[in-house]
Amino acid sequence: MAWLDKAWVDTVLEALTAFFLIAGALITFISSFGMVHLRDFYLRMHGPAKATTLGVGLILVACMLYFVLIERTFHIQLLLVTIFLLITAPISAHLLAKVALHQKLPSDTSTTGAPSELREEDVGQEPDTPHPEDPGSSQRP
Amino acid sequence: MLIKRCLPRPILSLILMLVWIMLSDVISYGSVIMGAILGIAIPLLTQRFWDAQPVVKKPLLLIRYTLRVMLDILIANLEVAWLIARPWRRPRPAFVEYPLTLQRDFSITLLASTISLTPGTISANLRLDGRSLLIHVLDTDDEQAVIDEIYHRYERPLMEIYE
Amino acid sequence: MIGIALWISFFLVAMAIVLNAYRLLVGPSLPDRIIALDTMYVNSIALIILYTIWLSTRVYFEGALLIAMLGFISTVAVCKYLLRGDIIE
Incomplete structure (x- = not known):
């Protein structure tokens, strides 16, 4: 790829790498900061579930650009880490919220609307009502 | 064959x-x-x-949906970071029961993940018999607006794509 | 330019991990500690990637991948344990 050897490409890549590094680190830091100063668990959950994923994703992008800069190769493995984080972050956030509801953690006083109580089946026991897509569940003993 | x-x-x-x-x-x-x-x-x-494989009915719409979610993740994160970074203004959190109209497990999973990744909302609990999703919102005044936005922005396209 | 950016981001990510450690030690509830640990995993991935850039080697990519996987699986396992008192059904 001849166009990659131009001098301005290096400058642009360098600037982009530096920008993504700083942006990612800043977002990571802010979300961790939120985890310290927010008032109840449900609020604290928002930082790690979203901002940390984006922050680390940006740092991974910066790393990819950096290796394009010094080696002229794309390391797609880093893309895999980003995708993995993007897929798993909402799942662990959902489970953690469920745990918090199960343990009846108090929510902040300014919260409008109360969480509904968790029932046996939400925790993972067999549901009493059959699942609409599972016709066999009604015959189960 | x-x-x-x-x-x-x-x-x-x-x-x-x-x-x-x-x-x-x-x-x-x-x-x-x-x-x-x-x-x-x-x-x-x-x-x-494996369960039954979900059938993608409109691939183009799926691509558009993916791009939109990517963009939303970016904007949402900046919003959330901004909300967190200023301690002098207290956010107004809320629990919202979101009525589901999606039927299939796979699309519900996608919707819940999308909700968790985008603007200030986290899906907390799924109720299959009542077909509702409990959502914790970071900062809102109007719960109905949140429900409407999720419906029009995410659930409607998902329904068109998969159901 | 990258050198300065690298040091700033090293500092910010390290501070983020310190803040996570504070939440991990202080609590007050068990889910708080779990989420602090989970965030620490993700932040340590960021730290490893920064270290990779500093050393200009790709040796640690697999490490980042492994931390991502193990972190997710352990978070899910602990959550399941807290929900049901049992991991394997």
Whole structure:
């Protein structure tokens, strides 16, 4: 790829790498900061579930650009880490919220609307009502 | 027929192959062939454990949806970071019961993940008999507006794509 | 330019991990500690990637991948344990 050897490409890549590094680190830091100063668990959950994923994703992008800069190769493995984080972050956030509801953690006083109580089946026991897509569940003993 | 028997889940096979190429970090004949072998072998071996494969009815819409979610993740994160970074203004959190109209497990999973990744909302609990999703909102005045936005922005496209 | 950016981001990510450690030690509830640990995993991935850039080697990519996987699986396992008192059904 001849166009990659131009001098301005290096400058642009360098600037982009530096920008993504700083942006990612800043977002990571802010979300961790939120985890310290927010008032109840449900609020604290928002930082790690979203901002940390984006922050680390940006740092991974910066790393990819950096290796394009010094080696002229794309390391797609880093893309895999980003995708993995993007897929798993909402799942662990959902489970953690469920745990918090199960343990009846108090929510902040300014919260409008109360969480509904968790029932046996939400925790993972067999549901009493059959699942609409599972016709066999009604015959189960 | 032979193709259908060898590749019972073409999308899964493709994803497995791509993941293998990404894992080995090079696009070479070796990694592509090994990825193809794994992409054929793993679905054949694990076929009986899988649920029914979701059918994508409108692939173009799926691409648009993915792009929109990517953009929303970016904007949402900046919003959330901004909300967190200023301690002098207290956010107004809320729990919202979101009534689900989606039917299939797979699309509900996608919707819940999308909700967790985008503007100031986290899905907390799914109730299958009442068909509702409990959502914690970071900062809102109007709960109905949140429900409407989720419905029009995410649930409607998902329903068109998968159901 | 990258050198300065690298040091700033090293500092910010390290501070983020310190803040996570504070939440991990202080609590007050069990889910708080789990989420602190989970965030620490993700932040340590960021730290490893920064270290990779500093050393200009790709040796640690697999490490980042492994931390991502183990972190997710352990978070899910602990959550399941807290929800049901049992991990394997």
